[in-house]
Amino acid sequence: MYLPVAALAFAIWLYLLLGRGGYWRFGLPKAVVEPAALPPVVAVVPARNEAAVVGRAVASLLDQDYPAPLHVVLVDDHSDDGTAAAARAAAAGSRRPGGLTVCRAPVLPPGWAGKVWAMRTGLEAAAETVPDAAYVLFTDADIDHPPGGLRQLAARSEAERLDLNSLMVRLHCETVAERATMPAFVYFFRMLYPFRWVNDPGHAVAAAAGGVMLVRREAVDRIGGLTTIRSELIDDCALAAAIKAGGHRIRLELAEEARSLRGYGGAGNVWRMIARSAYTQLRYSPLLLAGVALAMTLVFIVPPVVTVAAEGPARWMAAAAWTLMVASYLPALKYHGRSPLWAPALPLVAAFYLGATLDSARRHRMGRGGEWKGRMRTTDPVR
Template identity: 50%
Template sequence: MPRRGPPVRQTARVTVLLWIALLSLLVWLWLACCHGFFWRTDVRLPPRRPPARAPQVVVVVPARDEAEVLPLSLPSLLAQKYPGRARVVLVDDHSSDGTGALAASLATPEGLELTVTTPPPLPPGWTGKLWALRHGVELAGPDAEYLLLTDADIAHGPDSLAELVAAAESNRLDLVSQMARLRVETGWERLIVPAFVYFFAQLYPFRRSNRPGARTAAAAGGCSLVRREALERVGGVAAIRGAVIDDVSLARAVKAAGGRTWLGLADQVDSVRPYPRLAQLWRMVSRSAYAQLRHSVLLLAGTVLGLALVYLVPPLATVAGSAAGQWATAAAGGAAWALMTGTYLPMLRYYRQPAPAALLLPFTAALYLLMTVDSAVQHWRGRGASWKGRTY
């Protein structure tokens, strides 16, 4: 009797799916055990003690059209309980919503000294944020031993500055950065934000980044305390003047020059910027995703395939294998999905989200895949990284 074709083709398809599911499982075993334990959320400020002498610090805040969030963030900086000399320089980056005047009105006699300034027009080759930072660093003066570079939407606990400086002094660090806790109040924020931090930690495992001599280096631009001499050693802000992902670029420059960097999750540093709609979160990710891939089509293709293999294959193999009665495929997919879910739970706990939400990570990863592709499409259309009226 002649062999029938369809069962052979079906068996071949099942075999291919099984091997793909096994490959995904092997990747997850490696990620969970051998990738710097990226999924753990216990990387917080290292052991520290108050320094014998509190060094002088200047807080530099670049702000462009931030009138909506400044009343929630700036007062927390002005109210810092720092035992030494500290002041705040807010650089109003040619805002159109009265950011500078609003900032000046928030100053209080009992708070830190506040200077509100505007930089010269943006020159070619600079991003607006870094041009504003450069202007603020210049105004800080030569007596500032540390510079706290923080975004206008970041609110700090009253001891935040003192704890950052204590961590830097106690551990001889040149750059101390904390990933601010982002807002998770709306449905889209709860779905997208914890995954954003989880993916960032997967891309730049904190433990590896914090290891002297390791190639990995990263920082979070919302809260980065840098030693002034370390910044000068790398050539100042001008050394990264065109960087869209400026925080990672700064950490790489400091580490390449022999400096010691540290990055972890924050306990008293929070973002107050709302992202109530998917479109706003989409822009937050897509404006820099392709830049992160160095505008490489090959890296884009590899990222898309990698995201599909790591995050989409496990649930697909689980469902397809179960439906077809191919239990080996379903078991491999289910094991990979379980590892994915288990590594995501600590981040959900950090953001105080329910554990069952971990099962939605494949769907969220599919959204990130589309955001990454959209970032490349916008770049090819000449729109590049767009932020508040500027395109880079």
């Protein structure tokens, strides 16, 4: 009874470690040689009720050790907590006190996801403010950028002729719930989108991390602007797919120093963060949801259960699968500065993520899919 599922789980784990693009290897990008001159950059920062963190984020941008013109456009997306004032105060005390433009997002039109609409508003303002900018840095209002971060990002984009260069920043990992779930978030993302495949122009897999995306202006123009992804909740991966189409170069790496300032606190907030977009990732398909539930159960939950419940070959096969699972998770824990003792608990974390994914489908059926910061998307996705 147990042996077939244990053997299948073990076979899957062999494939994941040997054939899934080395997703479990958490290496950091090597520095590149900086060109003689770097191009002008404009940063677009969508912000909705981010007063607690936006000042530090804006200051980290304006304090960049960047030798070319750099301007920041912050889009105040109908905040009611003083987000714009906090951003202006931070800019005034930065090394580029005149380097910030604040604009207010127009009313969200039907068919647009809120963040994408704010990004488009910022892009239009950037075209007027910095018309000669070769790159647009789309970044979130809760990201703390290291002083040399943009310099290295732009240098790599120039050296490798990248149309999109993205970094997955280090996530906030302080509370017990964050320590248990945030390394797994990055681990699961990399399993879904192996970075090696993302960075291969000949591979169909495309992804980006919305916290840091340096995009070539002409690449945005080539895809018809952000209207192409207007309804996407997972806007970063949608933008990456649109840009990569046709073999254009994109890159996604782990950040060494850039980090998120957003803390999720308890398990309930983490659950809601996952549930917001998990069913969107599955294209609102009940069949894909059932497939994911079956796959996660087989891959993550069966090994420890069978290890405890079975005897003989089935137990040893399941234990071997669990061992491979634990080994694959260790680099993610090391990257986040967490103890390796968290690794055997990955099946429990996977069950948590599966529960939140099922809840995401429930929320969608109740008309609450995509709810974020008190706002719903105005319509269903445009097909």
